Amino acid sequence: xxxxxxxxxxxxxxxxxxxxxxxxxxxxxxxxxxxxxxxxxxxxxxxxxxxxxxxxxxxxxxxxxxxxxxxxxxxxxxxxxxxxxxxxxxxxxxxxxxxxxxxxxxxxxxxxxxxxxxxxxxxxxxxxxxxxxxxxxxxxxxxxxxxxxxxxxxxxxxxxxxxxxxxxxxxxxxxxxxxxxxxxxxxxxxxxxxxxxxxxxxxxxxxxxxxxxxxxxxxxxxxxxxxxxxxxxxxxxxxxxxxxxxxxxxxxxxxxxxxxxxxxxxxxxxxxxxxxxxxxxxxxxxxxxxxxxxx
Amino acid sequence: xxxxxxxxxxxxxxxxxxxxxxxxxxxxxxxxxxxxxxxxxxxxxxxxxxxxxxxxxxxxxxxxxxxxxxxxxxxxxxxxxxxxxxxxxxxxxxxxxxxxxxxxxxxxxxxxxxxxxxxxxxxxxxxxxxxxxxxxxxxxxxxxxxxxxxxxxxxxxxxxxxxxxxxxxxxxxxxxxxxxxxxxxxxxxxxxxxxxxxxxxxxxxxxxxxxxxxxxxxxxxxxxxxxxxxxxxxxxxxxxxxxxxxxxxxxxxxxxxx
Ligand SMILES: Nc1ncnc2c1ncn2[C@@H]1O[C@H](COP(=O)(O)OP(=O)(O)OP(=O)(O)O)[C@@H](O)[C@H]1O
Ligand SMILES: [Mg+2]
Numbered sequence: 001x002x003x004x005x006x007x008x009x010x011x012x013x014x015x016x017x018x019x020x021x022x023x024x025x026x027x028x029x030x031x032x033x034x035x036x037x038x039x040x041x042x043x044x045x046x047x048x049x050x051x052x053x054x055x056x057x058x059x060x061x062x063x064x065x066x067x068x069x070x071x072x073x074x075x076x077x078x079x080x081x082x083x084x085x086x087x088x089x090x091x092x093x094x095x096x097x098x099x100x101x102x103x104x105x106x107x108x109x110x111x112x113x114x115x116x117x118x119x120x121x122x123x124x125x126x127x128x129x130x131x132x133x134x135x136x137x138x139x140x141x142x143x144x145x146x147x148x149x150x151x152x153x154x155x156x157x158x159x160x161x162x163x164x165x166x167x168x169x170x171x172x173x174x175x176x177x178x179x180x181x182x183x184x185x186x187x188x189x190x191x192x193x194x195x196x197x198x199x200x201x202x203x204x205x206x207x208x209x210x211x212x213x214x215x216x217x218x219x220x221x222x223x224x225x226x227x228x229x230x231x232x233x234x235x236x237x238x239x240x241x242x243x244x245x246x247x248x249x250x251x252x253x254x255x256x257x258x259x260x261x262x263x264x265x266x267x268x269x270x271x272x273x274x275x276x277x278x279x280x281x282x283x284x285x286x287x288x289x290x291x292x293x294x295x
Numbered sequence: 296x297x298x299x300x301x302x303x304x305x306x307x308x309x310x311x312x313x314x315x316x317x318x319x320x321x322x323x324x325x326x327x328x329x330x331x332x333x334x335x336x337x338x339x340x341x342x343x344x345x346x347x348x349x350x351x352x353x354x355x356x357x358x359x360x361x362x363x364x365x366x367x368x369x370x371x372x373x374x375x376x377x378x379x380x381x382x383x384x385x386x387x388x389x390x391x392x393x394x395x396x397x398x399x400x401x402x403x404x405x406x407x408x409x410x411x412x413x414x415x416x417x418x419x420x421x422x423x424x425x426x427x428x429x430x431x432x433x434x435x436x437x438x439x440x441x442x443x444x445x446x447x448x449x450x451x452x453x454x455x456x457x458x459x460x461x462x463x464x465x466x467x468x469x470x471x472x473x474x475x476x477x478x479x480x481x482x483x484x485x486x487x488x489x490x491x492x493x494x495x496x497x498x499x500x501x502x503x504x505x506x507x508x509x510x511x512x513x514x515x516x517x518x519x520x521x522x523x524x525x526x527x528x529x530x531x532x533x534x535x536x537x538x539x540x541x542x543x544x545x546x547x548x549x550x551x552x553x
Binding site: 168171172174175178179181182183184185186187188189 | 343344345386387390391395396398401402403404405406407411412414415416418419421463467
């Protein structure tokens, strides 16, 4: 293997990692705040991509893409916010909420997938990339769109981290995630904060979906793969901190890129799952995890 | 100021307190004293809106805080779609009115720093003036807040955490402050320090509802003392008629104490 190939694989691994991080962060925000796993996350990714594709039909080039991504992210935030009241809020007080939420979010993902199929049909689509051509970074040529995807993913993660750590609403969200009762006693509208968490998760999923849609073809059920990858990331990395799924996502992205190169596309999921099993055997709370989960 | 009439509540389906009447006047401090596990904290959580009242009325400044009428019985064990069963009282409405509750043994937010927690606390003031003065008062009462400003809550000692809880409540500019066993489980020296802080909050003119296991501490601070036994208020004692240990025991346990 030449140094060039190595660089190339590493770079594509990092780009994958960026997308995985963006997807996984939505899952982990919901998991730490609402205490449930959102199985509709993959469908959010898919719907986000389709909305962007639709909007991108009306505009071209970079600004068309930016506009499409913005509309998709905004709409998905609203949808996530609303879905909290349909999928999770009604069952809040029940002791088996985790199981109920698995069922309701799975149901939502089926419904969303069918809606996509109904509206946009089963044919594969692709969003035209934000930028075309190649650019040179550190003396190596990359597909420009990949680099943009990674940069935007990192920027979005940084923005989310800043929001959670620095702004009043973000801090209130963390407070509500860590101790619901105390947050209520401080006068916060915990329901709205929880809905916002689901909205943010959906928005992050949509952003990931937009970039996936510009890197490869999408079809109505393509969300299943992102959902599985983000589940692996979250379980593999743990959710002790905001950053733990992010590190995990980059590790898994690079591992996947190398295993695709050396073992082929067919074996790479097995490698990822194998890695996850090994980590769970050694460290059940995840690679970067603590027993407690927080935002 | 606070008027509670005929209030009943608990953790469905378990009823914890029944027909409680409690009033707190302007500029008055009221104590609640009673054996462990008889429902003082449940009562106060209900008054603060964290639990739904079952029956009765909670008025603050003459405004009713809970939904009128009794809590309807559940349709069925299996129908629990909360969207159709709205809360009968909300903590944030109580907070907006100025009724601030410091929970017993509040864990607060383990992964947030003291500064972050104090940073979001003034939101509870909901625009009431005086956050600045309360900020100074809190830091004056508890210098430890400044010393440990960058520590996460989970690294604080029980006493320090209690101090942060009280500071958080002060930053909400309370018009009535409910303190649920602020000195619970603390070392004697810290206990004294907190008792003194509560005394100074009282002097600053904030009406109080105070729960404590230490009757000396209570009678030193409050104007009226309620004995809370078995989910109801069994007796009311004025501070002028300092009760003897004997009489309290009789009230609390009937004849069995002797
Ligand atoms: N979350 C809960 N769910 C169900 N029952 C509860 C819950 N919390 C408390 N209880 C029960 O309610 C009753 C009253 O408890 P509460 O904490 O209000 O008593 P308390 O008077 O405050 O006692 P203490 O002096 O020890 O603080 C107890 O029997 C307790 O077991
Ligand atoms: Mg108690």
